Amino acid sequence: xxxxxxxxxxxxxxxxxxxxxxxxxxxxxxxxxxxxxxxxxxxxxxxxxxxxxxxxxxxxxxxxxxxxxxxxxxxxxxxxxxxxxxxxxxxxxxxxxxxxx
Amino acid sequence: xxxxxxxxxxxxxxxxxxxxxxxxxxxxxxxxxxxxxxxxxxxxxxxxxxxxxxxxxxxxxxxxxxxxxxxxxxxxxxxxxxxxxxxxxxxxxxxxxxxxxxxxxxxxxxxxxxxxxxxxxxxxxxxxxxxxxxxxxxxxxxxxxxxxxxxxxxxxxxxxxxxxxxxxxxxxxxxxxxxxxxxxxxxxxxxxxxxxxxxxxxxxxxxxxxxxxxxxxxxxxxxxxxxxxxxxxxxxxxxxxxxxxxxxxxxxxxxxxxxxxxxxxxxxxxxxxxxxxxxxxxxxxxxxxxxxxxxxxxxxxxxxxxxxxxxxxxxxxxxxxxxxxxxxxxxxxxxxxxxxxxxxxxxxxxxxxxxxxxxxxxxxxxxxxxxxxxxxxxxxxxxxxxxxxxxxxxxxxxxxxxxxxxxxxxxxxxxxxxxxxxxxxxxxxxxxxxxxxxxxxxxxxxxxxxxxxxxxxxxxxxxxxxxxxxxxxxxxxxxxxxxxxxxxxxxxxxxxxxxxxxxxxxxxxxxxxxxxxxxxxxxxxxxxxxxxxxxxxxxxxxxxxxxxxxxxxxxxxxxxxxxxxxxxxxxxxxxxxxxxxxxxxxxxxxxxxxxxxxxxxxxxxxxxxxxxxxxxxxxxxxxxxxxxx
Numbered sequence: 001x002x003x004x005x006x007x008x009x010x011x012x013x014x015x016x017x018x019x020x021x022x023x024x025x026x027x028x029x030x031x032x033x034x035x036x037x038x039x040x041x042x043x044x045x046x047x048x049x050x051x052x053x054x055x056x057x058x059x060x061x062x063x064x065x066x067x068x069x070x071x072x073x074x075x076x077x078x079x080x081x082x083x084x085x086x087x088x089x090x091x092x093x094x095x096x097x098x099x100x101x
Numbered sequence: 102x103x104x105x106x107x108x109x110x111x112x113x114x115x116x117x118x119x120x121x122x123x124x125x126x127x128x129x130x131x132x133x134x135x136x137x138x139x140x141x142x143x144x145x146x147x148x149x150x151x152x153x154x155x156x157x158x159x160x161x162x163x164x165x166x167x168x169x170x171x172x173x174x175x176x177x178x179x180x181x182x183x184x185x186x187x188x189x190x191x192x193x194x195x196x197x198x199x200x201x202x203x204x205x206x207x208x209x210x211x212x213x214x215x216x217x218x219x220x221x222x223x224x225x226x227x228x229x230x231x232x233x234x235x236x237x238x239x240x241x242x243x244x245x246x247x248x249x250x251x252x253x254x255x256x257x258x259x260x261x262x263x264x265x266x267x268x269x270x271x272x273x274x275x276x277x278x279x280x281x282x283x284x285x286x287x288x289x290x291x292x293x294x295x296x297x298x299x300x301x302x303x304x305x306x307x308x309x310x311x312x313x314x315x316x317x318x319x320x321x322x323x324x325x326x327x328x329x330x331x332x333x334x335x336x337x338x339x340x341x342x343x344x345x346x347x348x349x350x351x352x353x354x355x356x357x358x359x360x361x362x363x364x365x366x367x368x369x370x371x372x373x374x375x376x377x378x379x380x381x382x383x384x385x386x387x388x389x390x391x392x393x394x395x396x397x398x399x400x401x402x403x404x405x406x407x408x409x410x411x412x413x414x415x416x417x418x419x420x421x422x423x424x425x426x427x428x429x430x431x432x433x434x435x436x437x438x439x440x441x442x443x444x445x446x447x448x449x450x451x452x453x454x455x456x457x458x459x460x461x462x463x464x465x466x467x468x469x470x471x472x473x474x475x476x477x478x479x480x481x482x483x484x485x486x487x488x489x490x491x492x493x494x495x496x497x498x499x500x501x502x503x504x505x506x507x508x509x510x511x512x513x514x515x516x517x518x519x520x521x522x523x524x525x526x527x528x529x530x531x532x533x534x535x536x537x538x539x540x541x542x543x544x545x546x547x548x549x550x551x552x553x554x555x556x557x558x559x560x561x562x563x564x565x566x567x568x569x570x571x572x573x574x575x576x577x578x579x580x581x582x583x584x585x586x587x588x589x590x591x592x593x594x595x596x597x598x599x600x601x602x603x604x605x606x607x608x609x610x611x612x613x614x615x616x617x618x619x620x621x622x623x624x625x626x627x628x629x630x631x632x633x634x635x636x637x638x639x640x641x642x643x644x645x646x647x648x649x650x651x652x653x654x655x656x657x658x659x660x661x662x663x664x665x666x667x668x669x670x671x672x673x674x675x676x677x678x679x680x681x682x683x684x685x686x687x688x689x690x691x692x693x694x695x696x697x698x699x700x701x702x703x704x705x706x707x708x709x710x711x712x713x714x715x716x717x718x719x720x721x722x723x724x725x726x727x728x729x730x
Binding site (some may be wrong): 009023024025032093094096097098099100 | 703704705706707709711712715
């Protein structure tokens with residue numbers, strides 16, 4: 001039995017919304033980081049869904065690229081977070097506003 | 102033998118390069134000897150090439166040596182190459198010969214100058230540029246030499262640049278020449294546009310297909326360049342100021358060679374002028390007017406170099422008069438003899454100035470003949486020569502010009518005749534005031550009290566003597582009295598051929614004119630002797646308007662130079678400060694004000710940026726979706 005594509009897409013939309021809202025409302029940098037991952041993977045899910053439905057391998061290829069970029073982003077992002085933790089006690093994003101104009 | 106012609110300009114150029122790199126090390130006087138050697142070697146090579154050309158039959162006397170392709174862009178092809186023909190070799194021979202003598206003279210004249218090596222750097226560069234100008238086989242290459250001599254003239258007029266007057270005279274020369282050069286450049290564009298080439302041979306071969314108005318325009322525009330370089334009306338005042346340079350420079354550049362470049366150019370483009378007689382008439386008229394104007398001003402000047410400068414302007418006017426009516430061989434003949442006697446007069450003046458401790462006022466000299474016999478005798482020869490006294494070279498060359506101008510138009514001849522009288526008069530005045538009469542320098546200038554003027558050393562005397570002999574005997578190269586004796590005319594004939602203005606005079610006519618010329622010359626000479634032998638103050642003969650050079654320089658200053666200076670000052674204080682700076686500063690102020698408002702957006706909170714991203718995404722999606730539906 002196969003599940004209709006709309007379920008996957010709905011799931012992806014829900015995941016994306018959770019990620020987006022989480023990014024906007026949470027203050028903890030690590031949690032915000034996870035929210036970003038959530039949005040990325042929601043997009044990946046959409047890609048895979050359409051790849052399967054349209055029988056086109058291009059969607060899956062795109063997912064691989066996103067995964068690779070996300071992995072690189074994790075490396076850089078975590079590196080930044082670790083170095084922030086070293087300099088200040090908490091991990092609240094609002095404390096870091098050195099670019100305030 | 103013709104193939105060594107490339108050495109002619111390259112030897113002085115090599116001298117320039119060596120002196121530029123190690124002139125200081127060679128020092129005084131070896132830098133001068135090196136420069137003199139290079140120019141002398143160039144003269145020897147010129148003589149060899151000259152002889153080689155002479156051995157060829159008359160119709161074959163043209164040889165082009167192409168060095169390399171200089172510019173190749175689209176249809177424009179310009180080669181760097183030298184043209185050897187009777188005209189260019191005549192020019193090259195007298196340029197190198199006179200230059201060598203003046204270089205030798207300069208070793209003595211400049212010996213106490215701290216910048217001795219720099220002087221010879223410029224002198225050698227000048228000779229090289231002049232030779233390129235003369236030997237070039239196309240208009241663009243000629244223009245390169247043309248600008249080269251211009252810039253050397255600038256360097257050498259401003260040689261003593263610590264003096265304000267010298268540096269502003271240099272700038273004046275540069276600016277007047279630029280005005281002429283602008284016309285020259287337009288002429289080049291027009292030539293290329295009409296004939297598709299810049300090489301003499303091709304251009305002259307295509308003249309048949311060019312309309313006469315274009316040819317008149319080309320001729321007049323090239324003449325515009327010549328007016329600047331050769332100091333004709335209206336661009337002549339720079340030459341009088343150019344006397345700020347060291348005297349050998351005045352002799353070499355502002356009398357014997359560079360200023361004759363304009364006349365050379367007119368002779369070179371004779372095929373163009375032949376097809377554009379109107380241009381020729383303008384040239385002859387301006388030449389005649391300049392001849393008279395220069396001569397009148399020279400009558401009332403007291404600075405010995407200024408007298409010679411205005412005399413040069415006047416003599417150049419004669420040459421243009423001859424070139425304008427088509428008597429090119431007469432123009433070249435006068436140019437040659439003028440190079441001899443004018444260089445002689447300038448070098449003589451230089452030796453006087455040297456002896457008088459840098460005083461140039463003839464009114465404060467007097468009685469120098471007793472203490473400076475060599476200078477006095479050679480200066481006397483120069484005077485008689487330029488005055489056109491029989492058997493001296495000027496008699497033959499000026500007679501040639503006057504003869505041709507009478508055949509063309511008696512009015513031109515009349516102007517020339519008046520000028521001839523004045524010429525013999527004003528140089529007589531200079532000679533008599535400086536060398537005869539009472540000794541005046543002590544009472545005029547007490548600081549000259551301990552002065553003992555004397556003839557200069559042999560390096561300065563030798564050029565005087567050689568040039569004195571040439572001035573006296575120079576007429577031998579072109580005696581009009583017998584068809585076998587006009588060597589120069591026959592030598593130059595292949596270049597000018599049928600385009601030459603020629604009037605067949607009977608021998609009686611020639612002799613009649615020779616007699617009239619002699620009378621004119623002797624009239625000027627006796628006038629000078631009558632007026633200036635016993636006195637040195639004669640205000641009636643030196644009206645103020647002539648001393649002030651007809652107020653023309655004043656008028657240029659009042660109506661052109663000063664208004665444009667004021668305009669420039671106004672522009673810099675108003676337009677530049679308020680307009681241009683205002684616009685730039687206003688723009689900067691606007692950017693800063695906008696930035697001050699916009700920086701509020703940069704809160705530094707990541708969530709705000711993320712919200713901005715999200716909002717932007719929503720907007721883009723909304724736009725795409727509404728378009729899709």
